Amino acid sequence: MLRLLHTSDWQLGMTRHFLNSDAHPRFDQERIDAVTRIASIADNEHCDLVVVAGDVFESNYLDRQYLLRCLEALRSFHVPVVLVPGNHDPSDPASIYTSRQFRSACPPQIVVAHDTTPLQFPDLECVIYPAPWPSKRVTMDLVTQACTAVRPDSARYRVVVGHGAVDTIVPSFDNPAAILLSDLEPYLTSSIVHYVALGDRHSRTEVGETGRCWYSGTPVVTDFDETEPNSVLLVDLADDATVSLQTRETSQWRFIDLAADFIGRVSVDQLRERLDAIAHKHTVVLRLSLTGTLELMDYLQLEQILEDYHALFAGFTRWERRSDLTILPGEISSETLDLHGYAAQALNALIAESSSPAEEASAALDAVALLYHLHGQLS
Numbered sequence: 001m002l003r004l005l006h007t008s009d010w011q012l013g014m015t016r017h018f019l020n021s022d023a024h025p026r027f028d029q030e031r032i033d034a035v036t037r038i039a040s041i042a043d044n045e046h047c048d049l050v051v052v053a054g055d056v057f058e059s060n061y062l063d064r065q066y067l068l069r070c071l072e073a074l075r076s077f078h079v080p081v082v083l084v085p086g087n088h089d090p091s092d093p094a095s096i097y098t099s100r101q102f103r104s105a106c107p108p109q110i111v112v113a114h115d116t117t118p119l120q121f122p123d124l125e126c127v128i129y130p131a132p133w134p135s136k137r138v139t140m141d142l143v144t145q146a147c148t149a150v151r152p153d154s155a156r157y158r159v160v161v162g163h164g165a166v167d168t169i170v171p172s173f174d175n176p177a178a179i180l181l182s183d184l185e186p187y188l189t190s191s192i193v194h195y196v197a198l199g200d201r202h203s204r205t206e207v208g209e210t211g212r213c214w215y216s217g218t219p220v221v222t223d224f225d226e227t228e229p230n231s232v233l234l235v236d237l238a239d240d241a242t243v244s245l246q247t248r249e250t251s252q253w254r255f256i257d258l259a260a261d262f263i264g265r266v267s268v269d270q271l272r273e274r275l276d277a278i279a280h281k282h283t284v285v286l287r288l289s290l291t292g293t294l295e296l297m298d299y300l301q302l303e304q305i306l307e308d309y310h311a312l313f314a315g316f317t318r319w320e321r322r323s324d325l326t327i328l329p330g331e332i333s334s335e336t337l338d339l340h341g342y343a344a345q346a347l348n349a350l351i352a353e354s355s356s357p358a359e360e361a362s363a364a365l366d367a368v369a370l371l372y373h374l375h376g377q378l379s
Contacts, residue, residue: 002126002157005042006233007250008053008199009218010035011088012070013062016222016315018285023314026282027253028066032073034219034250038232039076041248045234047079048124053199053216054086054133054163060096067096071105080121082128084113086163086199090133091115113161116146118154127155129193131162138164138177143196147187157237158192163199166207181208188212191241204228204247212243219250224257224287253283253314262292262325268302275309285315289322299327 012031019027042050057070074081085091096102097112106112111119113130120127131146143162150158167178179198187193188210196213203226204217214233221229230251236244256278260271278284294302310316 001239002049002124002237003045003047004159004195004197004235004237005038005045005047005050006053006195006197006214006216006235007038007050007219008086008163008197008216009055009202009222010052010220011055011058011218011222013058013066014222015058016285018317019315020311020313023282026314030251030253030283031220032069035070035073036076037250038219039073039078041232041234041250042077042079045248047234049079049121049126049128050077050081051128051159051161051197052081052083053161053197054084055088055199056083056085057089057096060089060092060094062096064101067099067101068105071102071107074110075107077107077109080109080111082111082113082119082130082161084130084161084163084199085132087133087136087138090135092135116149118149120155125156127158129158129160131160133163140176141179141183142177143179143198144183144187147184147193147196150187150193152192156239157194159195159197159237160187160193161197165200166198169201169205169207184208184213185210194237194241195235195243197235202226202229204231204233211245214245221251221253221255224255224285226255252280253285255285255287257287257289257319259289259291259322262290262294262298262302264294265298265301267292268294268298268305271302272305275305281309281312282314284313285317286313287315287317287319289319290325291323293326293328295328299325 010031014031015024016027085095085097089096091097091114097114113119113132115132116130118127118129129146129150131142133142143160143164146160146162150160164177164179165172165175166181168181172178184196185208188196194212198207198213198215201215202218202222203215205215207213207215216233217229217231219230219232230253231247231249234246234248258274262268
């Protein structure tokens with residue numbers, strides 16, 4: 001039996017604009033820490049070989065210090081690790097894998113598939129057939145092309161490692177690089193190829209119906225629409241060509257969508273309780289959808305709650321496209337907001353304007369909220 005650890009889309013060096021400023025270095029470090037966790041999994045699970053199916057790096061242009069930290073993490077592996085360039089880090093003339101920094105610090109157990117040359121592992125009776133991206137723009141199905149080079153008598157275990165979108169999962173009539181399942185699957189059903197390890201899709205996904213072709217998903221979640229990220233695949237290839245898989249967790253970072261529908265002050269308090277209940281907020285990116293109706297005083301309370309929690313999460317944004325919150329004036333005056341002098345005069349004028357047509361009224365209520373917020377900061 002051969003035990004592979006299949007992973008992909010590390011995208012070391014990835015940034016996310018919606019993270020809080022203090023969360024950026026934590027997110028950077030989490031991606032490097034995930035590499036060392038993967039190395040520990042490979043040790044603990046007695047893996048024979050690790051394959052990384054593309055997009056090891058976010059790009060071919062990384063800060064030297066960050067790249068050296070990534071390479072230090074790669075030293076944690078004690079078995080061979082095959083890195084296959086993807087669309088983010090293609091094997092082009094500017095390849096990060098041929099840079100002086102990479103070549104001088106790359107650990108000896110790391111094998112980079114610069115081209116489609118089969119990688120022989122005689123002690124494991126295994127051959128890896130890589131399908132690296134030679135540039136950012138590819139005009140053919142690289143994975144199926146790699147399958148055509150597989151010799152059934154080349155080794156006991158024959159594995160293709162590639163990167164890209166499968167046509168049945170991401171339909172695209174104008175993508176010349178799409179992996180065509182109808183062309184790929186015969187190599188699997190006939191056992192010419194025992195397993196196809198794919199990258200590009202950040203959600204763990206089975207491809208086709210053979211059980212022999214999978215996307216591993218990303219080891220650290222990167223967006224809200226990913227399903228079953230934060231893991232790697234343990235792939236057991238038996239002598240009779242059967243395949244069995246297990247998953248192992250690699251990160252606890254989460255991207256959470258939270259919808260809140262408001263009907264008065266009780267709903268505001270309920271949202272606070274829901275936010276309180278989210279554990280490990282410093283590793284959570286939260287996206288809020290706010291709908292319903294609130295009186296202005298309750299809305300001001302909501303704004304204060306959101307401002308307080310903003311600092312606790314790695315990212316905290318409002319999904320404006322999914323939000324539709326109506327603010328009503330309610331019983332409000334300069335006394336209820338504890339405003340005096342010019343501020344009170346401005347408030348009274350805005351309250352009067354809030355009975356104008358809908359568009360003007362909404363702007364007036366927003367101005368009241370801002371006035372109250374500024375008053376609280378300055379008092």
